[in-house]
Amino acid sequence: MAEQRTESAGRPRQPRTRTRASHSLESVLAGAVEILDESGAQGLTIRALAARLGGGVASVYWYVSGREELLDLAADSVLGGIFDQIADVGSDDPIDDLRAIAMAMFDTIVDRPWLGAYVLRDTGLQVHSLQLYERIGEEVMRLGLTPRQVFHATSAVVGFVIGTAADLGQEPPAAVVSGEVTREEYLARIAGEWRALDATAYPFINHIVGEFERHNDRDQFAAGLDLLLAGLRLQSESAR
Template sequence: MATPRSRRVRERQRASHSMEAVLTESVALLDEAGAPALTFRALANRLGGGVASIYWYVSSKDELLDLATDHVVGAVLTDIERQPASQDPIEDLRAMATTLFDAIVQRPWLGTYFMRNTDLQTNALRLYERIGEQTRRLDLTPRQRFHAVSAIVGVVIGSAMDLAQEPPPEVRDGAVDRDEYLHRWAQTWRELDPVEFPFVHEIIDEFDGHDDADQFRAALDLTLAGLRLQAGR
């Protein structure tokens, strides 16, 4: 009769897949259906092994989520480090922020777990450092630098996750497209009392058919313009 220890040894011997394979398949499951799809059983089925073999690499789903997030952020960090530096740190911050934004739009789950645990997410911490390094090229106090990086990361993650939200049922089902859906809401806003809602009436045409990516760029521009003013450059 096999002892518990001998069973564990056999399971470990069966874990012929690598950590790279575990993370690659974890990311694939997250891309397909988000965090609920990432279970040890589903992962083991994709890797061709027993559930116990996953514990050879990670101790919990939370750890797996953090490591899968950092796996993707590593590629984002590589893209950022390949970008040529300019003479203007504000423009370099814009390029970094846009690269991270694009990655989160492609993978909405990424924003939820980004920098959740920097003990495990070493790539995320390095990315945070790279963004912070640009603020050190500006005449700012440590507090101002901290707030600047927090604001930039907040604009990126907030905008990307908003853009990546699941569309309303009628858009998702193809009954209407996004522009028609926005136009319907714009029409209801036009029926509001302009005395009670003067701002809404002023921006209705901007809302009707607006581009979410343009909104992100505008928010980033406002943030970076404020940073430039604060730094006196």
């Protein structure tokens, strides 16, 4: 992709037209995010975006070299909104600050099933992604760990947030999407199937089935995050 951008940069820009004047990079990215939210990554094409914006494809190519760059920039524009959510984050406890940043990041990604695949995909292009990674890393640095420990801890936090948000943010089953059943009815159906399993063969499933049936995805993420951060706090304390 970097090679494509280099070639694009080497070509002379076409004369400005009225079509280009009707757009801006912000409007191009906003339109791309709208399509991504509605149809996912498979629904975003340069032609579809141009049609939504009311211009030709050349008006989109003024701002991006192609679809892949458009996807990276659209994702990065969404991630930029996280900084508004964490503007007031800054306490004496880096673990508390890490938790606040991670929760804001999770909330942003989980509502957009397409987004997880494009976070930190191209840090040379995605300024907000890189800044977010830097911000999390700076909080971890406050724990007094070695560079290797800081790298591993930051990677663990970022990976847990993105991976869990992408997993929990998957499109619901078709029956839930169509309205045939509610989420609660769907979970109750699965829970019923689990309860019918042999408790000797599936002791864990039988043990947690009640929690599964009434669980909240955000609470589930927060619980896992707290376990990760508790381990990080112990590591920090042992390093002193």
